[in-house]
Amino acid sequence: QKEVEQNSGPLSVPEGAIASLNCTYSDRGSQSFFWYRQYSGKSPELIMSIYSNGDKEDGRFTAQLNKASQYVSLLIRDSQPSDSATYLCAVDNAGNMLTFGGGTRLMVKP
């Protein structure tokens, strides 16, 4: 059973701080990794994809991948109250399917 693990939170950070969200996965063969943001009552929205070891930056978001240690993380700089949401980590699984983690709830306090 391929697994993706996330701390459910809530992770509480003050406005303007860096939020760090972590995810570990069990399948060493996984090649693609994704972060989705999901607001309460809404559907998941893709915010970052990462394929290679290292960092990938997009605006205030940075995804970090370490395949040797089997973890992927998402950093959100200058966190805003509008970033308060559940963040889902997803890992490719047998080609065209994804395995999703349970999500981490982030709360950014003004």
Next chain:
Amino acid sequence: DVKVTQSSRYLVKRTGEKVFLECVQDMDHENMFWYRQDPGLGLRLIYFSYDVKMKEKGDIPEGYSVSREKKERFSLILESASTNQTSMYLCASSQILGLADYNEQFFGPGTRLTVL
């Protein structure tokens, strides 16, 4: 931008009714997926389809069936709705791996189904 639409945002049905949930994507994606999402259980895959008229069972197919007669449309059918099928249902689509660098999945807005 990829657009995935679902036929209803909210649906209330009675136990035993046959329920149809429809999903349409406009990006010519080969793959389409149906998930349900429940508190504490996360996203669970019900069925997916990688081509017209093709379907594969996911993790929780019991009580559900699917239909894909056209590439852009993927329907989820609850043959006889039960209260334990009350959930948020999410449709997603993706490009086939090999035609895309990543198998990114894009979600529709979801249908919150209540079975009474």
